[in-house]
Amino acid sequence: MDWTDDTIARLRDLWSQGLSTAEIGRQLSITKNAVVGKAHRLGLPPRPSPIRNRPVKDGVPGEAPPRRKSTPRGGKAAAAAAAANEDLLQSVAAVVAAPAEAAAATTPASAEKVAPAVAPAASKPAPAAVRPVAVPRAVVEPARKEPVVAPVAPAPRPAAARPVPSRFQEGVDRPVRRGPSCCWPIGDPGTPGFHFCGARPLSGKPYCAEHAAIAYVKIRDRRDGG
DNA sequence: CCCTGATTCGC
DNA sequence: GCGAATCAGG
Numbered sequence A: 001m002d003w004t005d006d007t008i009a010r011l012r013d014l015w016s017q018g019l020s021t022a023e024i025g026r027q028l029s030i031t032k033n034a035v036v037g038k039a040h041r042l043g044l045p046p047r048p049s050p051i052r053n054r055p056v057k058d059g060v061p062g063e064a065p066p067r068r069k070s071t072p073r074g075g076k077a078a079a080a081a082a083a084a085n086e087d088l089l090q091s092v093a094a095v096v097a098a099p100a101e102a103a104a105a106t107t108p109a110s111a112e113k114v115a116p117a118v119a120p121a122a123s124k125p126a127p128a129a130v131r132p133v134a135v136p137r138a139v140v141e142p143a144r145k146e147p148v149v150a151p152v153a154p155a156p157r158p159a160a161a162r163p164v165p166s167r168f169q170e171g172v173d174r175p176v177r178r179g180p181s182c183c184w185p186i187g188d189p190g191t192p193g194f195h196f197c198g199a200r201p202l203s204g205k206p207y208c209a210e211h212a213a214i215a216y217v218k219i220r221d222r223r224d225g226g
Numbered sequence B: 001c002c003c004t005g006a007t008t009c010g011c
Numbered sequence C: 001g002c003g004a005a006t007c008a009g010g
Helices: A005-017 A021-028 A032-042 A075-105 A209-215
Strands: A149-151 A216-218
Touching: A005 A021, A005 A032, A021 A032
Parallel strands: none
Antiparallel strands: A149 A216
16 A cells, blocks of 8 residues: 555545544555554544453453464553543544434424434445545444435524425424424424424435435535535 | 454564 | 454444
8 A cells, every 4th residue: 555645644534534444445445454554553543443442461361362472462552542532432422412412302202213314334336536424433323325425414493484384383293294204393493383394205214305405415525625 | 244443463 | 664364342
């Protein structure tokens, strides 16, 4: 791998986007090991690791068969990494908490499904021109085979100025129509006029065509003047 | 099995 | 410095 300034910058960018190492590797056409290794050497912030910490060997390693030539080290390093990890997690959690809560606030229990606060990671054959938006993996599901779009959290008042459709005058909590309905929030939650769009959603989506167009936007390389 | 990220260590 | 091999948890 030729680690030019550009590729390193790309790595840093993708890394900061919260993409998985494997995903970064795919986009850079390298292995995840290369990604991790480089990131490690670059001193990039550790990602939330599935591994809690490196087992301490001075105690009971838990039957860790020393397949390696030398026993795995990393007592201090692992501890530090773990600490940094938690620290990072806290920060990330704090950052993502707000949007999540906001979304939750606008999603009543009556909604049949939760809003798709999910950023589909680029699938394997993803074009290089697009890539998923930064979303910490902790709050997203594994990638779906969806078109590369990014969810946009509904604005607090996407249509505050809009008149309330007459079909909602009679019942706010229970839309007139049954079955799936667009759950795009309209108005202020908790206020009398608040309601959900209620139109027929696109199949497989929580929003109607109109609001899906707003909710899902194509991702463009933000470094490219986006 | 698949996935994940971290570490080690030969090169 | 690099990254495959390996580890280890979900």
